[in-house]
Amino acid sequence: MKRRDFLKLLLCSSLAMKAEAREIINKGVLLKKEARYYQKNAGNSVGCRLCPRQCDIPAGSTGFCRARRNTGGTLYSLGYAAPCAIHVDPIEKKPFFNYLPQSRSFSIASAGCNLRCKFCQNWDISQASPAETMNYAMQPADLVMTALNKGCRSIAFTYTEPSTYFEYMLDTAKIARSKGLLNVYHSNGYIRQEPLRELCTVLDAANIDLKGFTPEYYRSMCEADLEPVLETLKTLKKSGVWLELTNLVIPGQNDDLVTIRRMADWIRQNLGAETPLHFSRFFPLYKLTHITPTPVSTLEKARETARKAGLKYVYIGNLPGHAGNNTYCPKCAKLVVKRSGFSVLEKHLAGSACAYCGYKLHGRWG
């Protein structure tokens, strides 16, 4: 970017000026990377095969996720090397509670998402195209170097839906791994099996949003199907990627305890009792401003239900200071990691074992 343009960007205050600045900062960083996982069809149309939507995209159009555009019969990933968000976060914010506690994770996102969740917390960047957001220009190698300089243990692909910037994530993760960084991913799990298996070759840990446990809920709240998400979970587990799950509990929508019990049973049977499950508190926003925050008692009942189903690590999130933020030893039930929100306050570990009874805790603790 020229110095003159950069100054313009700093000075812009009106909406019109901001729109202009957006173009300036995006200029030259979009439309550079050909997408993977697509096929060319007749008449310059393409079929994207990255996620279960399998969009047919005519020339000049963008897919459902707004992040992949057909230009002249070639599909491009718009978010490549153009992250709209970069932060150094505690890994607990992803959330990962059984993975590298108290470590820093270099967290990035490019704009776009292949779901339409009415409760999205990051809708301003997930429900946008990389052509509409203010982006940094950062090649994978620059990103990895910055993460190392910031003292991070991992790179997190997060905030929006990382599979919509698949190529950027993959290239970054390969370099990150070669430099000793770990790769973690917070995703909706809506990805086809072939690209997922390729991603698993460089992924260390994943937190997948299991938003509900009925096809109807996925269709009405997210415009998506449940089944591909369950397939993703099984593939991640089989691939040896450390897996945690997040379930946002919305009053009157997905808080039925019978369904929560079915979900917990499925997790235990298919992914293992050691899979951490985070019940997250809902707050009214985006398209669900008419629904009140999740009562604490609802979250506690959900947690109790999942624990009764046999899950060993069940957490409550978005409720700092609650006992459900903590990790308890599955064998002796003593508190081994005390947290408040994303902060770790106490640790009672001997390596990766409970300091009281020696039980080897699941996950990665150092």
Ligand code: SF4
């Ligand atoms: S990744 Fe985007 S363009 Fe590709 S199939 Fe999914 S929604 Fe469509």
